[in-house]
Amino acid sequence: MINILELKDVNVSFAVESSNLHILRDVSLQVPRGSFLCIVGESGCGKSVTAQAIVQLLPDNGRVDSGSIKYFEDGKTTELNELEKFGTQMRSFRGAKIGMIFQDTLSSLNPAHRVGRQVAETLRQHLKLSKDEAKVRVIELFRKLGIPDPERRYNAYPHEFSGGMRQRVMIAIATICEPDLVIADEPTTALDVTIQAQIMTLLKNLQKSAGKSFILITHNMALVSEVADHVAVMYLGRVVEYGSVNQVLRSPRHPYTQALLQSVPSLEADKKIELKTVDGQTPSPADVTTGCEFAERCIYAIETCKNQLIPLLTFEGNHQVRCNRIDENGNLPKPNKVGINV
């Protein structure tokens, strides 16, 4: 399996006031070419930061401290984090080879520019087309994405669209140059369920039909089961489990993943059984410095979990887990505390 993107032991920190918050911890994941990777986790676990780090769009106080982010294309490997942030090379990736779709469409689109122009901007930046040539392509893409009356919509402003339509505009911006990798950061979280379904189908089709690689960032496990080929589970800045969607969803190995999956409500569940929750609250990245981040809330945790480096275990089919308590067979011991409501 050839990868299009590989992250290895990426560490990102944010300088806040006088301290450094360690936001991403040894993040490693791979995106095989043509596949759909979902990065899941609760709010604040660093999913968005990972996406930002890939394209070097971290906020001013953020830095990649160590690790490598490699992009592979036709025999050429580029270390993205080594490129200059606003240099020509890095910019040649953004928009053209890596497209980004953001969550909040109303604030992510320039309210003073017409949407057509905003999409055309990407095109004209990378392909040096004329205004009219670009317009034609944009309208065509609008049509393909299901935006009705695209010729007129070309001249509309973002605030004149509904949420779902705006998201299509964002998708247009991200895909118009046909990048090989598209990163979507919670693209449907703010949308209605029905619209959500439409958008996800769109994205999935884009991926399948054009053979593009996708990274979808979400906290919605149901979505993951529908579209993902691979899943990376993150907790407090660390990838705790990585594998194919079947591996992770059907046979999760990490205690956090297990807890996460058990706490997802399902329509078929017996109403008499209490909703399962994960005990405790997500600590702040400033509080956890050594050991496993999940140790506080983990029902299998022992003392060593809190103060030693947690090994990365790889099981068959490249199913990776970071855990101290899993033995060579991939089994967890008996839980030593009642952490999950039974």
Place this chain on the structure above:
Amino acid sequence: MNEKVTSTSRLLLNNFVTNVAGMCGLLVIFLVITAAIFAEQISGYDPNLMDGMSTSLPPSTDHLMGTDQLGRDVFSRVLYGGRNSILIGITASFFGNLIGTVLGAIAGYLGGKIDTLLIRVSEIFMTFPQLVLVLIFVTFMGQGVSNVIIIFAITGWMTTLRLVRSEFLSLREEAFVEADRAFGFSKTRIIFRHLLPNTMSPIVVAFTINTAIYIIAEAGLSFLGLGVPVTTPTWGNLLSAAQAPVVVEQYWWLWVFPAVAIITFVTGVNFVGDGLRDVLDPRQRTKSKSMTMSATLKEKFFGSRRQAND
């Protein structure tokens, strides 16, 4: 456990002491005020004594800042002028703030029609160039120190009103106010004993910055010859000498020294104000915000300011 708990005022004091700009400002203010208070002792001359023999002399060891066309020693006039200017600034600021605070408290706490009325009135005053407004008042009230103070107070209460009003509006919803109401405290009691102490910090900062504003305002007004008459020296009317081109050209010491005095003192006050602001209201610690307040209050005089979403 014998833990020494530092009181809030102690903490604030500590914070302020470490604020370099604020401390510098405080030092400057202290120096200037001392000089102004001890004007008699420091200068050797009576500011109104006209020495026909020594007119328009440049600075020398005899006359540190030279003499004016009537032979009066400029240095002593600057010192006495400082006394008057600072007095005017502080008094006007005090009364203006008083009016603004009372009105703001009423508007903020009572809300409704009274609030709307007060806001409308303050808007009328604020959207008009304040210098012109002051000039208009001077026309039918006349000049003089007390008139100037009164006019400044009448035309300058608006920003304090807005400040206090917004504080009250937000505090009004706090839990402790509800508790007070439940206890049956009268409105006045709630306003004065409970709410007001909590809004002291912006008021104090406003007071400091307003003082600076009014000193500059007085300078402008007296420069035009429409503020304090020349018999009572102020920094402003010392500057009015510069209305004559020959003074601007040849007798620089007549206007440069008062101007430098103003700039020094006002900068000091502004620094103290900003320092106080940083210390008392950590929410607004960013430099840009504290500058915004000083600037807004500055335009109070020379221009007007509508409440925009600053």
Place this chain on the structure above:
Amino acid sequence: MIPMALAISAIIFFASRLSPIDPLNSLISPDAASDPTNLAILKERLGFNDPIFVQYFNWLLEISRGNFGYSIQSGQPISEILALRMPATLELVLAALIISTTLSLLIGLVAGSNRGGLTDKFSRALAAIGISVPDFFIGLALLNILAYRVSWFPTGQRISPGQVTFVDRLPHLILPVATLSIAMLAVLIRYTRNSVLDTINRDFVKTARSKGLPEWKVMWSHVFRNSLGPVMVLIAFRLPLLVGGAVLVEAVFQWPGIGDTIVEAVTVSDYPVIMVVSLLIAVAILFASFLVDIAKSILDPRVRLGATIE
């Protein structure tokens, strides 16, 4: 706005009726006033025996007809005075407005986008000093240094003998405009810089960057373009600053404009002139805000009305 204009003029009107000077002199030409019988008839006809509110409305009516009355001091029809002096002030104010707005936008953009850089520090320093220095002092200093010592510029007034065209007069315009512009700049820079800083952190800037656009394009097309709107509004609310500043600058440079007119009028309590000029200022500000509203709707499409596309 309108209530403000009316309120101001009403205040002045009523105050003027309280003054000892016979207001009749201001409404009729001096010739007609010399005959006592004439006077009595005129008094009746001009409504001086009517209740004061009626008089006020009549006055407003006259104004709307273009009859501005006469100056008490000079006897000149006020409309003539205005016609003579308005252009001078307009020149000054418009030039200063354009220059200070443009410069503040550019400097604000550079300062905001290079946070902590040289321009940023410079603009903050300028802002800090700007609020501590009386504006007219800048004028005096400039005059002294550039006009008197070095003779680069004329030393005041609007025109020198022999000058005919606008270009001839240009040197006269430079120092006053520079003074007023610097004063405005110190205030505006703060707002442009803040607006830019606010805009830079908005999400759509991230989107722009994610498209691979070069930084200059991001700054210009996206950041600058979007910070214009709020800045325009803020600048507009500071327009009255220009008026106040103009009054002082005109005094420093002996610039024959409306500012000078009003100062003179206040000095001699020439109520009619004061009333008309105040009303004029109020109307001008009204008009300016209206223009800004239009500009805002052009700059921000969200303000315009439109239907949502589903």
